[in-house]
Amino acid sequence: MTSSVATRPQQPPPARARSHRSIPARLLVAPSVILLVLWMVVPLAMAIWFAFQRYNLLIPDNREFVGFANFAYILTDPTLWISIGITMILVVSVLAITIGLGTVLAVLFNQEFPGRGVARVLAISPFFVMPTVSALIWKNMLMHPVNGLFAQITRGLGLGAIDWFADFPLLAIIIIVAWQWLPFSLLILLTAIQSLDTDQMEAARMDGASAMQLFRFVVLPHLNRAIAVVAMIETIFFLTIFAEIFVTTGGGPGLATTNLAYYIYLKALLEFDVGGASAGGLIAVVLANIVAIFLMRSVARNLDT
Template sequence: MRTRASGRTVGGLRTLSLQAPAVTLLLLWMLIPLGMTLWFSFQRYNMLMPGMSGFAGFENYRYLLTDPALWSSMGTTLVLVGSVLAITVIGGILLAVLFQQEFLGRGIARILIISPFFVMPTVSALIWQNMIMHPVNGVLAWLFGVFGLPSVEWFSELPLVSIIIIVSWEWLPFALLILLTALQSLDEDQVEAARMDGAGPLAIFFFITLPHLKRAISVVIMIEMIFLLSIFAEIFVTTSGGPGLATTNLAYFIYIRALFEFDVGGASAGGVIAIILANIVAIFLIRTVAKNLEN
């Protein structure tokens, strides 16, 4: 018994010694930036006024929480995230059901529809800005001209809608990939039995397909929510947060604070607020997904 216990102890120590460098590096990589952000959030530090520095207490947080621009950016973030989630989840479900059917060229079509997910966000934004949504030379302007409709200045007349369209185009293939993979594990015998009992396509979809995709939908929402909270490149390339604050989300608000106003303390306080909100959302989503997995 002693030999067996000592062998387990030695093996555990060896495993711990092998894991320790990687775990230590990971913790340093995470904790040092977080610690610096917390430190600067309590400092009066503006790069345009180096002489005015020192401990500010909760002044940065108080100033931010009374700034209408912060609440406007949080509202824009919620609208942006909610709209993209609705489009990608609903569109992903419908496309997954469509691509589950047999048709000529299905393999090529699957590759083509998934490919936008692998395009860099900056490149996607440039493609949509200069080739699709351009008011003179864009594809949409040409289509509107064919039907005798006036062209639309997308990024000045409908700026937030434009960002939602671009981001949804990027993330729809991801939702489709996850949902299509989950749909392929659906028991065809169950579907065939429902058809023999007289169930139509809509009944099969709502009572068999959707319940089967419940876990996959939860995973899609969780992963997309975490990434969509930090959308930046699409806004930076196309609208720069404008007109006014129309497309300024929380990530771009922090960017403006840090690199336009050079307010490191205020930007760090905004970063801490963003971290808190992201963790609240992540905890809620993880619990929801865990509950679905248990069921």
């Protein structure tokens, strides 16, 4: 290392050479930046523009500026508040399951045991299954009230069968999404645990710390940041769970599984209410941004170290 520094020619390079370099460098970044700016600005500007209009795709001629009428209409629509409530229930409960279980499983899979590599690969597999497939596996083959495996098992035990999507639709969605995302938190938290300092663990063990104490005072504090990152990334995805609901319950029965994303979808592509759906979309953007601010802050701290 020292020799390479010693033989390097005079530092820093001449100013002319550097500016000569920086012009193409900027040109190389430009396409990505311009495309992403367009991707951010154009649809968002359109959404804001539409949100102030009465605009239904079925009667496109009857289009006029209506000020805040769409927001007034949407914000006084009880369905919106129900859907926000359902969104919150979904986000909080799936977060609790995936992070709680994920932490325990990460500790488990950090222990060495025969075939651990294969077991880990099996455990993280659900994350790679496309959402429509996993929703249908659960709906048809596991939770179906007549031929589903769960029903057959409980009936075999003489307990009768549960009609999951009629009686506990939201719980069914929570289970499906948790199954898909538990591997994600497991994978991230396991990676974080493996970067834990072995010496520190040994030292604590020498001092007579019990397994519980080790977990509580050494492992958990180390995982803090990873847990925060998992929580925030998952929140961004859980705010707009769509395919799982689309395939299984279609938002029902009634409004039992209509989350904010599904509500906007119903407004947009079934009622063709462009104005109302845009106003709802902007509410979703604001909600997501509140979460995003925290996420970006924690990523920024770690970038470029």
